[in-house]
Amino acid sequence: MFRFPVSLGGSCDNTKQSQPSDEQQHRVVMDEVDFFRSAEKRDRVSSDEQNVITDEAHRVNVKRENSRVDDHDNRSTDINIGLNLLTANTGSDESMVDDGLSVDMEEKRTKSENAQLKEELKKVLEENQRLKEMLNQTTINFNSMQMQLVSAMRQQEDHHHLATTEGKDKANQRHEAPEIVPRQFIDLGLPSADVTSEERNTVRSGSPPSLLENSNSRQSGKRLLAREESPETESNGWGSPNKIPKHLHPSSSGNGDGSSNIGANAIDRAAAEATMRKARVSVRARSEAPMLSDGCQWRKYGQKMAKGNPCPRAYYRCTMAVGCPVRKQVQRCAEDRSILITTYEGNHNHPLPPAAMTMASTTTAAASMLLSGSTMSSQDGLMNPTNLLARTMLPCSSSMATISASAPFPTITLDLTESSTNGNNPANNNPLMQFSQRSGFSQLDQSGLPQMMGQALYYNQQQSKFSGLQIPSQTMNAGESVSAATAAIAANPNFAAALAAAITSIINGSNNHQSGNNNNSNVATSDNRQ
DNA sequence: CGTCTTTGACCGGCGC
DNA sequence: GCGCCGGTCAAAGACG
Numbered sequence: 001m002f003r004f005p006v007s008l009g010g011s012c013d014n015t016k017q018s019q020p021s022d023e024q025q026h027r028v029v030m031d032e033v034d035f036f037r038s039a040e041k042r043d044r045v046s047s048d049e050q051n052v053i054t055d056e057a058h059r060v061n062v063k064r065e066n067s068r069v070d071d072h073d074n075r076s077t078d079i080n081i082g083l084n085l086l087t088a089n090t091g092s093d094e095s096m097v098d099d100g101l102s103v104d105m106e107e108k109r110t111k112s113e114n115a116q117l118k119e120e121l122k123k124v125l126e127e128n129q130r131l132k133e134m135l136n137q138t139t140i141n142f143n144s145m146q147m148q149l150v151s152a153m154r155q156q157e158d159h160h161h162l163a164t165t166e167g168k169d170k171a172n173q174r175h176e177a178p179e180i181v182p183r184q185f186i187d188l189g190l191p192s193a194d195v196t197s198e199e200r201n202t203v204r205s206g207s208p209p210s211l212l213e214n215s216n217s218r219q220s221g222k223r224l225l226a227r228e229e230s231p232e233t234e235s236n237g238w239g240s241p242n243k244i245p246k247h248l249h250p251s252s253s254g255n256g257d258g259s260s261n262i263g264a265n266a267i268d269r270a271a272a273e274a275t276m277r278k279a280r281v282s283v284r285a286r287s288e289a290p291m292l293s294d295g296c297q298w299r300k301y302g303q304k305m306a307k308g309n310p311c312p313r314a315y316y317r318c319t320m321a322v323g324c325p326v327r328k329q330v331q332r333c334a335e336d337r338s339i340l341i342t343t344y345e346g347n348h349n350h351p352l353p354p355a356a357m358t359m360a361s362t363t364t365a366a367a368s369m370l371l372s373g374s375t376m377s378s379q380d381g382l383m384n385p386t387n388l389l390a391r392t393m394l395p396c397s398s399s400m401a402t403i404s405a406s407a408p409f410p411t412i413t414l415d416l417t418e419s420s421t422n423g424n425n426p427a428n429n430n431p432l433m434q435f436s437q438r439s440g441f442s443q444l445d446q447s448g449l450p451q452m453m454g455q456a457l458y459y460n461q462q463q464s465k466f467s468g469l470q471i472p473s474q475t476m477n478a479g480e481s482v483s484a485a486t487a488a489i490a491a492n493p494n495f496a497a498a499l500a501a502a503i504t505s506i507i508n509g510s511n512n513h514q515s516g517n518n519n520n521s522n523v524a525t526s527d528n529r530q
Numbered sequence: 531c532g533t534c535t536t537t538g539a540c541c542g543g544c545g546c
Numbered sequence: 547g548c549g550c551c552g553g554t555c556a557a558a559g560a561c562g
Contacts, residue, residue, distance in 0.1 A: 300535060302554060315553070
């Protein structure tokens with residue numbers, strides 16, 4: 001079974017006392033070198049192709065070098081420059097051997113150049129830092145704008161609902177709903193570390209497992225005790241999938257009664273919790289590997305022969321943190337064994353490394369969208385997820401995402417098998433990046449942003465402690481993509497324009513399909529909460 | 531020796 | 547009540 005070359009994040013790192021081997025370090029270095037090489041190519045393509053060395057081009061070169069140094073801040077920052085200068089000196093020394101009078105001058109000149117370069121490096125470092133800050137600020141602004149956009153769209157939806165239905169109470173309840181839906185997303189997507197336990201128990205719907213503890217007390221005490229000391233494992237609800245629909249029905253009917261908001265909300269919340277625990281995101285992708293590389297560490301805990309499929313189904317549990325409730329099933333498609341079906345359930349209760357954020361944020365968003373309908377009337381619950389994914393997220397390919405209504409638990413399937421198999425671009429090897437690029441936010445690709453950029457980068461901000469982590473470069477296309485996206489953003493002066501275009505596109509798209517509002521609503525509100 | 535995988539047994543839900 | 551099925555457990559073995 002595949003093993004990640006480096007231990008990532010969470011308590012695992014703390015306990016294991018990360019001691020990357022030389023090989024690992026070397027691997028990372030090589031990876032980043034490759035990364036910047038590709039970035040360099042981009043720069044070259046985007047910048048003047050002429051051979052004239054302009055000041056602009058010179059600055060770009062220096063910046064690249066600086067970036068490299070900056071990303072390896074623990075290593076000597078003088079290495080690169082020093083080597084270059086040494087090489088130059090050596091050459092000059094050799095050429096000047098016969099000219100002894102020039103040696104001193106040459107040394108002086110070299111020193112002055114060295115000092116000059118250092119000064120320049122310093123400036124570039126400062127500029128790099130400033131760009132990073134700008135990037136962070138831009139990301140925050142983007143999240144803020146996204147939030148406002150979703151809020152506006154939601155209001156539009158409310159108006160639309162009021163016009164078409166006479167459920168005034170329902171409408172009133174809706175106005176309060178935004179506070180619930182967002183939390184739903186937060187709980188889904190964000191590691192719960194920041195949230196207080198009180199908030200979790202009182203506010204959250206569909207939260208990380210630990211929060212669901214209480215609601216699961218109804219389950220057999222025997223199992224509860226038997227399973228690994230983590231109640232969270234129990235809370236994810238993976239084990240008893242068939243209870244959800246039962247919870248859902250009463251809640252959906254309860255929504256109709258707007259007179260008792262508290263009671264209805266409680267029921268809603270319970271239903272949302274139950275649903276959240278059951279929600280699954282299935283990713284279909286072509287892969288020869290036994291398992292999708294999603295940046296997380298998984299431990300196999302079971303394997304079964306599923307009915308109707310000659311290929312066994314493997315069960316994995318996230319081991320990045322003790323008690324993380326996230327599990328996944330991996331199975332090959334019976335019809336086409338080159339297709340790997342990975343089904344995720346649960347929410348990580350620990351910070352995620354950048355490499356895992358693409359998958360986590362994507363599946364989280366998908367699950368969130370899927371579940372967003374569960375807090376509404378049954379009619380909406382049936383309608384919204386499909387609309388969200390098929391229309392809002394995937395306006396160009398509605399067949400990419402399908403919702404399983406017949407399953408005992410809500411399951412959303414992201415079909416990434418149609419995509420091209422372009423092996424040159426790392427992003428193309430990553431189904432999620434394919435998903436991102438094909439999604440409605442594909443305009444953001446202009447700046448190298450993944451689909452869930454807002455969230456992913458937001459994670460980066462909130463969990464900056466991961467910034468120094470080594471990404472399992474061997475297979476982590478997602479991590480590379482995120483890093484590449486960040487670099488691309490920093491290097492792309494048109495980011496703001498691209499962002500504006502993307503948001504405009506989203507707005508236009510949502511105007512055409514207002515039913516998809518809930519999707520963004522979750523995203524926006526989650527940002528709002530943080 | 532610790533960690534991980536394998537695999538048969540076990541459990542609970544559901545349909546008949 | 548019984549059998550089927552999906553999901554999980556946990557002992558045993560493999561591996562580094």
